[in-house]
Amino acid sequence: MISKKLQFLMPICIAFMVNAQDVFKVLAAKGGSTVKSANSSEWKKTLIGMKIQQTDAIKLNANDYLGLIHIASGKTLELKTAGSYNVKDLATKVSATGSTYSQKYAEYVMNAMSNNSGGTNNSVGGVVYRDVYDVMIDLPDAKASTVVSTSKVFDVRWHKHPKITTYLVVVQNMFDEVVFTTETKDTTVKVDLTKGDLGDENRVKFKVVAKNAEERLWPGDKDVSFHIDETxxxxxxxxxxxxxxxxxxxxxxxxxxxxxxxxxxxxxxxxxxxxxxxxxxxxxxxxxxxxxxxxxxxxxxxxxxxx
Amino acid sequence: MLRDVLRNSCFCTIFIFFMMWIFSLIPLPQIEILDPIGQTLQDFDITDITYHDIKGHNHQQKDFSLNEEQGDTNIVIVNIGEQPRGVVGMMVNIVNEASPKIIGIDAIFRGRRPDTLGDMLLSEAIKNSGKVILASKFIYNNGNEVGLQTSHELFSDVAYKNSFVNLVTDGTDDVAKYKTSRQFYPKKEFNGNQMHFFALDLVEKIAPEKAQKFLSRENEQEYINYVGNIGSLGDTTKHTIPKFTSIDFQDVLQRNFDPSLFKDKIVLMGFLGRVIGEEDIEDIFYSPLNDKYVGKSNPDMFGVVIHANVINMLMTENYINQVPTYLKVILAVMICYLAVFILYVVFLAFPLLYGTLSKIVQFVLWIAVLFVIIGVFYNYKLKYDADLAVVTVLLAGDMVEIYHELVLPTVMKLYRLIFVKSRRFVKND
CATH class of the missing domain: 1.25.40 (Serine Threonine Protein Phosphatase 5, Tetratricopeptide repeat)
Known part of the structure; x- marks a missing residue:
């Protein structure tokens, strides 16, 4: 028979266990965010996949990020602001928050009408997305580097492709106009940019393709930014x-x-x-x-x- | 009176569809100035609003941002970055130690590298795991499928399976890859064999009944029911919906993760940038969750995350179904009739203010149709392409006026001329 003391203590134990249950799980983390449990004074680094309990506390420094999922509801939240967070408060707010489809839709319509979509305006004039080439050209990417040269005549090299016998090298300006073209069976070619119409452009596209259509499977191309130092x-x-x-x-x-x-x-x-x-x-x-x-x-x- | 309105609404609806048919027969000249508009709207799908604004609706609190849609902790995405093969092999070993259910590597290891030891490490890791599925890719030339690119046999021979990763927009031509990735092929034939989509093969290994149930739908293409992306890692320029666990390669190698992270999970290993959070243009696609659903923008979802979304859809059986064509037409007729009826009543009641009032009514009707389309998609996963219905609502305003002012009187005159006068003529005889 359970003594009266135990009968008194059991609800407290159960309450404690309930309060100490896992509430959140870490989905993503960046920086040095830490977690402290109620029965410890030590702040531990948050690890991805870690479960956070109701009695824990979370601390974020500047530029830290924590993505959490509320285990019970599946709702996800992101912490981006530096500071200390009481997990119990977070859980309460998550549980309290809820909106119906109609409410969300109404907000969407209102935002659309007031020209404030709530999203970010990060439109960019054209995204360069390149197929990865099988003909690997030894030239730098325009996004990462500029080629400086003292001459408009220089050698371009690429890696031999096992399926191509004759290469066709095409150099185009940014308006896709051909400024230089040549054929070779070698894997290097002297490119002479004085022979084409570059105008004021200092950015060209190099393409190395198979001359024969049957071999033309995976062309190599490179968007190159160059600077001719004429000083x-x-x-x-x-x-x-x-x-x-x-x-x-x-x-x-x-x-x-x-x-x-x-x-x-x-x-x-x-x-x-x-x-x-x-x-x-x-x-x-x-x-x-x-x-x-x-x-x-x-x-x-x-x-x-x-x- | 009401009977007249109901009858005329019916005739006006027929008139609107008749006029739409006439318009479709007229060969309109290519107006280049409208090309940009056409190209922009070509990739627009109204249900994208569901993803971005309804599912993607974030409650901005003072110190955190909350999204109410369900996250998925059964899938863990590991970023392999630009790590050499030997390091990827080490990562496979570390992940495998934690007893995941299955590992999918969304990468193709073509050819041998000078670093022979690295190749051997990776090959051994894949072989020892026994549950690694590797990616392969159909290659296209001018829109025609010309081959299948797989990993070198050192890796493909020891993997559990090699599955294709092509999306419907992926790799077919230079224009297709800029479109939004909404669909995938569940299966494709190659050299007499049937191959499955990468995510489907992963599900088939761990939940074959769910995979079979999905395949029994027998659709050539399926829509992806997106649930979200990986976390923004604090990038405030991005409106993200973090729904999957993601971990970077250095955290895996240094074992900076909770011991339970990979256990019994579906682990996807692929490219999420040189490090997670860094912008990249490799293996990244446009999804309906993009910040901009019309116009120019950056691609927003790495290929491996798209696979995570597909896996989530298959495991939760939250497929997207489509309204069949005949039903679309019936619904368009019904919506058109409703719009015409309302506009007709407004026209008869407020003839002088009809110009302004009709625009307001049409706008309200359009919002209501949108509400229904998005609501049905959100709540019942039913995709209703309501283009036809929306066009009729847009045309209804002016067509009601044309019908009442021009068509109806003309028809009545002709009716009297042909039937009433001829009857009198016959009587007089």
């Missing part, structure tokens, strides 16, 4: 620098690569990396540096791609 300043700096790094060693080529990187001279930088790697093919760090540079400039995309 002779860059040429002067380059000459001065090269006069100090004359020896043909791998390390010197690496130094040259870094110089070209700092001047955004992409083609020259890649050429210097390739020469360093050729001289010391067993040094993995050189390859890693080149890879890092290609990633940084957007010349190569993420490792795994679906397209």
């Amino acid at each position: 002779k300043g860059l040429e002067k700096r380059k000459t001065e620098f090269l006069s100090e790094v004359k020896e043909e060693t791998a390390l010197n080529y690496l130094i040259k690569a870094k110089f070209y990187e700092s001047e955004s001279m992409f083609m020259e930088a890649i050429d210097a990396y390739d020469k360093a790697i050729k001289l010391e093919p067993k040094v993995e760090e050189f390859k890693a540096l080149k890879h890092e540079y290609l990633l940084k400039t957007g010349a190569i995309r993420k490792e795994e791609s679906k397209k």
Whole structure:
């Protein structure tokens, strides 16, 4: 038989258990938000998937973010403002909040009529979305980097495609007008931009496709931003620098690569990396540096791609 | 009087449909100036309002933002970022240790990489798991399907399955990919074999009865019942509806997650940006949850999150059904008749103010039709393309006036001329 003391204590225990039940679960977290339980003074870092109890407290610092799901109702909430939050209060507010379809619809109509949709206006004039290419062109992405050159004539390289015999290189300005085109069986071509009509544009699209229609499955294309330095300043700096790094060693080529990187001279930088790697093919760090540079400039995309 | 109005409303409705048919026969010249409008509206679907403004309705409180729709904690999305294959293999091992129900990797590992060890690590991880489904993709050339791209056999041979990930808008041509992704193919034939959609194969592994129930609908294309996205991570420029758990690669590698995170869950591994929260243009699509449902905008949902939405739809059996064509026509006629009746009453009662009042009535009717379309979609998952009904409501205002002022008197005159006078002529004879 349960003693009277236990009978008295049991409702309290049950109440405590109910109050200590899991109320929220963490869906997403950014920053250093922390959680503290009622029976502890220690603030613990919030982990994704963690369950938060009714008696807990949450603390957010500036720029922290916490996405939570209310376990009982499935409603989700986002905490974005720095401060301390009492989980019980949050749970009460979540439970109290509710609106019918009609209320939501009415609000939508009112917002639409008053031209305040409640959404954000983040329209952008045209999103560049590129198919991932199978012909990988060694050129940087316009979003990430600008190619600086002292000349409008330069070499463009790409990786050999196993299914293409003859390549057709097409360079277009931003109005899709062809400014340069050539054919080659090689994987490099000298592009001469003086021969086309670029006008004032300094941004072009490079395309490398299979010349034969039967082979034309996955064209490579690159949107490239370039700057031709015609002030002779860059040429002067380059000459001065090269006069100090004359020896043909791998390390010197690496130094040259870094110089070209700092001047955004992409083609020259890649050429210097390739020469360093050729001289010391067993040094993995050189390859890693080149890879890092290609990633940084957007010349190569993420490792795994679906397209 | 009421009988006359009811009868004339009926005839006016017929007149409106007759005029719509006449208009459809007239070959209108291509007016280039209207092209931008046409192109903008081409991808617009009125039910997108349901996602963005009804389901996406957030209560903004002082310190938090609340969305009332159901989240799904049975799906966990892992960002693989731009990590090399060896690291992805390590992540697969870590996730697998936590006993998930199934792992879907929304990526294609094409060819071998110079990092042989990384390739081996990933291959071993996939093999040891025994429950990894890999993505594959149909390739198109000028809109024609020319092949299927899969992972290298080092990975595809040891995976549980390879499933296609193409959405209806995905990869067919350069224009299609800019459209909103609303539908997917449950299955497709390839080389004599039937392949299933990636998300469907994931569900089939863990809940085959639900997958079979879905396939028994026998639809060539199915609408996705979107529930939400991943969290905005504090980006106040985005109106997001966080409904799925998401975790970045570094948190997986450092085991910064609750031990229960992956247990018995459907784990999707895919690209969510170089890190979660960073803008990217790879593998990201336009969804109906986009901040802008008309006009130019950025794509808003990564492909792997679209799969999460499909999985949620299949597991909760909240499919979207469509109103059949014959029913659409019947409903359009009924709505048109109702609109015409109301407008006719207004026309007869307030002839001088009809110009203004008809516009107000039409607006109210349009809002009411929208209410019904969105409400039916939201509450009953029934998609009613009410374009025809909406057009009749828009035309009804002027057509009632034309009918009453021009058509009806003309018809009455002709009737008297042909039938009444000819009868008198016959009588006199």
